[in-house]
Amino acid sequence: MLSNEAMAVLKARYLKENETPDALFMRVAHHVAQADKIFGCDPQGTAEDFYNLMSSLDFLPNSPTLINAGKSAAQLSACFVLPIEDSLEGIFETLKNAALIHQSGGGTGFSFSRLRPKGDKVAATGNSSSGPVSFMHVYNLATQIVKQGAVRSGANMAILRVDHPDILDFISVKKQRDVLNNFNLSVAVTDEFMSAVIKNEPFTLINPRTQQVAKKVNAKDIYNELIEMAWENGEPGLFFIDTVNKFNPTPRLGMFESPNPCSEQPLLPFESCNLGSINLANMLKDNKQLDYDKLRRTIRLAVKFLDNVIDINHYPLHEVADKTKLTRKIGLGIMGLADLFIKLDIPYGSDVAVKLTAKIMNYITSEARQMSHEIALVRGSFPEFRHSVFPMKGYNAMRNATVTTIAPTGSISLIAQCSSGIEPLFALAVTRRVLEGQLITSTNAVVMRYLDKRGLLSSDVESAIGKQGTLRDVYLPASVKEVLLTAHEIAPKWHVAHLAAAQRYTDNGVSKTVNMPHQACKEDVAEVYMTAYLAGCKGVTVYRDSSRNEQVLTHGTTECAKCVI
Template sequence: MSEQIRPSFSQNAIKVLERRYLLKDEKGNLIETPENMLWRVARAVAKAEGSFGDEGSEKEWAERFFGMMARLDFLPNSPTLMNAGTSAGQLSACFVLPIGDSMEEIFDALKYTALVHKSGGGTGFNFSSLRPYGDIVKSTKGVASGPVSFMELFDHTTDVVKQGGMRRGANMGILNADHPDVVKFIKAKVEEGKLRNFNISIGVTQKFMRAILNDEDWDLINPRTKEVVDRIKALYLFDLICEMAWKTGDPGMIFLDKIEASNPTPHLGSIVATNPCGEQPLLPFESCNLGSINLSNMILSNREIDWDKLEQTTRMAVRFLDDVIEINQFPIKEIADRTKTTRKIGLGVMGWADVLFKARIPYDSEDALELARQVMCFISKIGHEESSKLAEERGPFPAWKGSKWEESGILMRNATVTTIAPTGTISLIAEVSSGIEPVFALAYKRKAFGGSASLTYVNEILLDALKEEGLYTEELIEEILTKGSLRDLDLPEDIKKVFVTAHDIVPEWHVRMQAAFQEFTDNAVSKTINLPHDASVEDVKKSFLLAYELGCKGITIFRDRCKEDQVLYVGAKQETGKESDKITVMSVVEQGYVKPKKRPPVLSGKTVKIGTSYGNLYLTLNFIDGQPFEVFATLGKSGKDTQAHTEALGRLISLALRSGIPIDEIIKQLKGIGGSTPFLEGDSLILSLPDAIARGLEKALGKLVEVQERGDMCPVCGAPLIHAEGCERCISCDYCKCD
């Protein structure tokens, strides 16, 4: 019986659950255990069974659902784990909202966005119905500000409305390739920190892709008048998309015709938008609840897939997700009505890279692609069978009549069944690889929760393989930590081919893996095509074209460390003329050497005290002519090394100030840097010594400096972020931007 199953979570998984999922009282004290949480979710979801007329089965299904989650064979999306069985009760992760061209429609959408983000969901929009910049607004005799301007409004609202725990709202912004503001949209994220709560994508069709390949002209059409207002080269537009994606990771591409071709309910409207990570195309006001099967638990000791267990898990997961719709408390009536009309669910997978490690199959191989097709084809087949069975028991989704399912003569409970979604946080809980992504590191150091120590983590499957082959040594583990990969190590080739990381794999194989899963997925596939730092714009072009050719519904690329280049762009200007229209880099100092100003004999200033985990920081900021000129920083009690670091930071800041660098820019660079021993001073959390110096400078200035979230840096612990599944995730703590 499931009552006897006890969930087995690692210590780090428990900390993730404690920080984000387990219920707390008004004072922030935990009031449930991980096991209690699973029972809360299982019992809440099983209540749906009673609503279908069999109240006696609620207990039985609650036990089954609990067992499935306790074994970590399946986990639902984060809002379900957080909110099921609570007063919040909003259980879906994905939403798409319509954007109309009137001020009333725009601000209605803004209100709905705030409500969805407050409830824990992410939102997607297509802004193509908005009239372009400079177009006429008859009611005011003025001119329109255009889609990008309104996106900034949505972006700011997302900042203001925080979601539960560490989650912030995430958005997808799409603009069709024929919109007159498309060039402005493509460049929207070149300025660092702009639209930071948005993933952006260009909506394209086969007509546009043909125009690229044939080097044809491309019409830009005013959505208000439906008239052609400009004509540019399609290839120029594509080149610009690829150049900006190379620089910043945005925009991606959404293949609208491929999405519409698999729209199960075209009689309800066309699909023109997706959720934030692109895996869930939805009609306006639709939502979808997601869940993922842990494939790592579906492989036997003989390295074969346990098809019986996979079938049982798939059937139970489909029923679970359908039940979620019944008990879901939707944020607005329009979403409730549309969701219940189509009853879309999104069953996906996690732990795929672990499966390939266990089966000793290289990720970048035809064998891996074939196994991917077999696994996803099986899940799709069984999932559709179970949805059809539920339709016979409970009735089909209300929009079934007139749908493609009716045309095929198949009764279905759910308009869609499968989705490959991001699994950032739930894969941390299950301690498996994320979604269908390759692993990002085989060994790494991770901050220990609740302490200052760093723990070394080595992939357990790799460890077992090394021990089996008699290759394991402590020295080898240190080498793997240093190199980050097996690629350049003196190891057997078969081991090196199997145990690859994301950056060992050339972009083509990333795209091919996404396409293999897409072949048997109703909705879409969330995956990031990782490119090495030295990849070219041409590599981006090849990836985009291959994704379209292989039948993907969208594509997101991310070039390693591209955001590091971005800080070099302190200003940008647009050259005129159709041929160029390129970004010109403008440096702070055009040429020559900046000589620091000399220090006068006497200066006056202000000294402040800031508490840190190393003792009190005493910081003196001196001024000349009312402007900050130099800094002295000392620690009240600390070791010699820490004091030396503090003095060094003070000297470097002084050098920067005397060289004309604005103090606000210095504060922005230091503020928010995470450390191993944060310190709570009053209501402020001092993250590290650099963070303390930044806050001391603010105190001495008598003002706060607004700091944008750092691209590529975790806002919780300051460690580097990885880009996977169309999202950002920290491998050092439990932060994930989208999940």
Template sequence: MPVEPLVEPLDTPIARHVWASRYRYGDEPGIEATWQRVAHALATVEAEPAVWERRFAELLTDLRFLPGGRILAGAGTPRQVTLFNCFVMGAIEDSMDGIFEALKEGAITMQQGGGVGYDFSTLRPAGAVAHHAGTIASGPVSFMRIWDSMCATILSTGARRGAMMATLRIDHPDIEAFIDAKHRSGELTHFNCSVLVTDAFMAAVHADADWPLVFPASAMGGAVDGASGEGETLRRDWSGHEAPVVCRVVRRVRARELWEHLMRATYDHAEPGVLFVDRINQWNNLGDRERITATNPCGEIPLPPYGACDLGSINLTRFVADPFTPRASLDRDGLAATTRLAVRFLDNVIDASSYPLPAQAEQARGSRRIGLGVTGLADVLVMLGLHYESPEAREQAGAVMQTITHAAYRASIDLAREKRPFPFFEAARFLDRPFVRALPGDIRAGIARDGIRNSHLTAIAPTGTISLLAGNVSSGIEPIFRRELCRSVLTGGGERESFRLEDHAWRRWRGRHPHGTPPDTFVEAEALLPEAHLAMQATLQPFVDSAISKTINVPESMPFNDFAAIYQRAFELGLKGCTTYRPNPVTGAVLEGVDTATPCCGIDRESD
């Protein structure tokens, strides 16, 4: 199926800026040299490198596939950097030595280009007495401030903003302090924060029951805020422990009051986000051998300790034939072919990359997780004449993701036959995982026969700057935020520069209809009801074995009860997490619309 030829790459000022400030190496004369460098580097691990260098170069040059930013910036250079965008770090041992060892590991990882995610639930609550020193614990949030300062120091200059994720269990005694941690402007600015919400907590909210805040009894040697060191205990799964442990109940709260506290903080300050952690673990392809309690900074890759994000996105706008016409269609065969090649490309990243820490190398090579996603979905729907919130749009989007996922699994089976399965693979256990059980029969038969090269294959990232590089295509599966807007980005010297942007599909449509009235399919994000955002995410989640980074933009005027209902609905729809964004005095607006009275300004909220 013929698609339109590729326009000149880097045909917008911001695309040229992104390439020059983030991805260009040395004196590369143009982006073609960058693509060639990356293709060569990723082909060196192959038995026939020349063959695969040519194929990878074609994949990149046509903008059909957009590798993660760390791959573009680091592959084929002599820099001591990792090609993985992000890592989840190891469990933080609840001791001064353990805390600062974890801090050091994070600093080393960030220095080599990786964002980091941490679960702070292993740290004792504020007021707990330390066993040996007799000192009083200051709690997880106090130590998060040390991480925040480290991140600011490590990445004090340059075009990338430091990216960290902090999570805390909904039953940790310091959960209220965590929820309120970013209420003041300038506080913990390098962190995204998410609460690990369990199914039991949601049931307690529904039942209007009390909710125990607990911590492992073995670590609670003395009083907490003056309370007795003895009292009620119960057994709980807990971060950093392989089996349920005896936990001491520090106090009880009403579940609905705690939920409202969380919702109110998110309504007023845009954080924390919510991760439905039991669902994450239930649907984890390696859930029989690992327990996940954290994600990468944007949430699309839930990972075990020392797990890594190996990311890339298929640019869906490159597969539309006859856009904006009644004949518009999507090249499914081309999509499947690109998927197969992209899987091989990302699998090679695991062998071509360096690793900041040996434990990260062991985990990445053991599971060979990759995260292949999509970008430009909203633009494609417009090109096909579909409104983002229509059932037809969701049907098309679901079919696209199903095509990619099934092609990816088949490609990974072929790679296993050629190169061997991932080392942690155990056929019977893998085939019994819920996501794998739902795959077509031929894929399951192939896994049983040949194994599979990668434990996980799909994830949908927000695609930040790589979407700008591709002509400002709509990000991930997000709706078009604005047809025209201003965006402020970091320069290589750490300053900010503002650019006027046009959405990719909008620019192409205007080129064809300079004086025409745009169709109503050019809907912008805030014009959509939250249900439309949730429905799209829920449609794609069954075909994504990791997770989906998706932000529901809501107007400042939305009533609180309507806002809180979004998260309840996300849980009901089976989502793995939910993130919203409502303009507020602390974080302002993410991006600004363009009009004659608005200066170009905004906040660069993405690391890559």
């Protein structure tokens, strides 16, 4: 049975008029299964398998698939990256393409790094360039207008390389609150820059138009500004671009320059990717150990589902269709990890938990890759396979250039009634700002069952959970409180440890926010950044509680009980 919270989200965003959740899952399953016809197979059995996969809440695909499947010209992918060329024509051609993608329910990532810096020469007019940040404001306004009529609010990622002359303007642009609200910001950080920071050396900024040195700066000045802004309002994040490109499976096609809006999916220009997530909270045998047989069956069916999406998808641009089908990237991830740990009586902030995160993702990627290989033997490899890294690794076939990505799963984890992505619980009871400002409250059912099973669910405990969202001021066994620690109570080093453990065995990127208490200091942010880089993470984001006027999640439900939908 779906929770009130799940039903509120489904009704607001996903269900057609008079449609039930059961009918939604059947609609999606039937539509995605039709790809089997392309290969001469009867889709009926596949549709039943897909329906069971979703209706059990063992797996859910990204939101555009749930929203659009069954419609005419159904666009099913969540993630797109578009290139921006250094010309007025190129800038506005990309803006047009982004509008079409937003209208279809997709999100877009852009690198503004090719654009010449502010004050640079514009030969066609003899004037000076206004720089990349100015065009970000134009893109932001267009997104705001388009999303008012779109099926899903448009979202963007803006990337600027750390060696761009306008990098300080980019880093500090959100000092003025209430600007670029339709953008997430990340800086493309290079190994050269991090080395200069570590060694306290000068760093060179390069004019992208001329490829000439613009000026030399102190690397730590830039790094400290990054830390200052992240501490102040959570942006920009860091996108370790050289680390990302070390794992590029198709280097002949070019290099990554931007990820999608939540930064977990690096893509080549014009590529798209469809994502889906396995609910780990449903993968247990009697709440005592992980059911690897069930997990394996779920992985294999989910890979087939996501691969089918590529063939049945209606792409908003022909360039996107061509590039996507050249590599056939999919991104299978996880949600419910924090719930899994609670069911297994394991603290999130422990070596045991970190090792289990790594073990799970190693298993999922290995099984997903094996399934991709088996599909390729029947349906063929992705067209760029011969020039990819896979033949050198001993593979004779592979259907998908990548198979795993860990997304934030904000909406689909609400539907699946589990914790999001690889995050710890933000709170044991939470008020969530969603659906154009509406508030939804919920108490974590896994936590309540955990306490009840141990005879610890007293009225005082329930009251504390409702008021504060934590058990820090309640007398309970230390081992129980350790298992039920929330995001702000878990040391940042454990957040980064899980991020690194998951990334080690994930083809694409991992969405992970290191949530910090309000009293966290800038040195804490600096430590997270450096630790994440040295651990081989592809990116990292921090957020200090209440550092923005409005935030999606707040602790407890009592004060806002009237807001429950």
